[in-house]
Amino acid sequence: MRFVVAFVLALSLSACATRPETPPLTVQCSVERPQVCTMEYDPVCADLVTGGRETYSSPCNACADDAVAGYLRGACPE
Numbered sequence: 001m002r003f004v005v006a007f008v009l010a011l012s013l014s015a016c017a018t019r020p021e022t023p024p025l026t027v028q029c030s031v032e033r034p035q036v037c038t039m040e041y042d043p044v045c046a047d048l049v050t051g052g053r054e055t056y057s058s059p060c061n062a063c064a065d066d067a068v069a070g071y072l073r074g075a076c077p078e
Contacts (some may be wrong), residue, residue, distance in 0.1 A: 026070040029063035037061050045076035 028049060037060035046054050047060040047069050055075045058061035062071045 026072055027059065028070040029068055033066065034060050037064055042073075042075055043075040046069040046071040075076045 007017070023075050037058060040058050040060075042058045044059050044062050046056050046065070048054060048067050049069050050067065053076045054068075056065070056071070059071055062068045
């Protein structure tokens with residue numbers, strides 16, 4: 001009985017260790033772009049339509065720019 005419990009425990013622990021990390025999901029900007037944004041600082045890393053990335057001060061400011069397709073929370077890595 002102890003062998004079965006040890007086997008199940010080892011199997012469940014190995015499954016946790018080999019679990020792949022999922023990449024963060026990009027939030028897509030809506031078709032209707034914001035015209036006015038508040039002055040909050042909540043940096044995002046925006047994916048540009050032409051390629052590349054740029055840091056914006058907030059999700060609203062990123063999506064207000066037509067060059068932005070979507071964004072991830074947090075500043076872009078340098």
